[in-house]
Structures are given as structure tokens and as C-alpha cells.
Amino acid sequence: RVMSRPWVIITGASSGIGLSFCKLYAARNYNIISVGRRKELLEEQAKSLAAVHSGIQTLVIEQDLGITGGAENVIATVRAAGIVASALVNNAGTPIRGGLATVEWSTTVNMLQLMVYIRAFPCHEFLKDGLAQD
Numbered sequence: 071r072v073m074s075r076p077w078v079i080i081t082g083a084s085s086g087i088g089l090s091f092c093k094l095y096a097a098r099n100y101n102i103i104s105v106g107r108r109k110e111l112l113e114e115q116a117k118s119l120a121a122v123h124s125g126i127q128t129l130v131i132e133q134d135l136g137i138t139g140g141a142e143n144v145i146a147t148v149r150a151a152g153i154v155a156s157a158l159v160n161n162a163g164t165p166i167r168g169g170l171a172t173v174e175w176s177t178t179v180n181m182l183q184l185m186v187y188i189r190a191f192p193c194h195e196f197l198k199d200g201l202a203q204d
């Protein structure tokens with residue numbers, strides 16, 4: 071795939087800080103891969119970004135990164151599209167409300183998946199892809 075603009079992957083892109091990162095990178099002429107749980111919202115935002123920033127490309131990936139296999143699905147989708155990202159913004163996150171003893175253990179496991187594993191594994195994989203391209 072011939073790429074005239076670099077690609078950035080932004081997780082937690084549906085709203086708030088993640089959406090702000092999408093706007094920031096689009097203004098700097100990056101193509102945007104937005105990852106989040108709300109596909110319709112992500113698609114609407116991608117259309118808006120493409121309309122405001124002429125020539126950028128977007129890819130929407132609907133994925134809950136707090137579940138096992140979420141990161142692997144994002145990596146596989148990006149690779150299947152033939153994209154090698156130049157940047158990764160790991161913005162996805164969720165708070166746990168309540169004390170450790172009062173929260174369901176599955177909720178804690180999902181938070182750990184999101185806040186620890188999703189930070190390290192995609193960085194490792196996408197860095198390998200970038201180095202292989204050099």
C-alpha cells in the first residue's frame with residue numbers, strides 16, 4: 071500500500087480526550103485509525119474529520135479493549151488493511167468505582183486488561199511492524 075500520509079491509531083477515540091487526539095492528528099495530516107466501542111459514533115466522527123481535513127483517510131475499528139483478545143483483534147485488522155502505523159495513542163481506559171473488595175473480580179480483571187496489557191502488547195507488535203518496514 072502506498073501511503074502519502076502517516077497513520078495513527080487512537081484507542082478510546084469515541085469521545086473526550088481520544089476524540090481530541092483524533093482532531094489533533096488530523097490537523098497534522100495524519101490518517102486516523104479510531105478504536106472504540108461505539109461504532110456509529112466513531113463512523114460519524116471519521117466522516118467529520120475527513121470533511122474538515124481534506125485528503126485524510128480514516129479506518130474505524132469497533133472493539134472493546136477491556137476483553138481478552140481485544141488488542142489482538144485491533145492488530146489483526148490494522149495488518150489486514152496493509153497499514154503500518156507511525157504513532158499509537160493508547161487512550162482507552164475505565165475507572166473502577168468502589169473498593170477492591172466490593173467490586174466484582176471480573177470487573178477488576180477487565181480494568182487490568184485495559185490499563186496494563188493493552189498498553190504494552192500493541193506497542194510491541196506495532197513497533198515490530200514499523201521496524202520491519204525500514
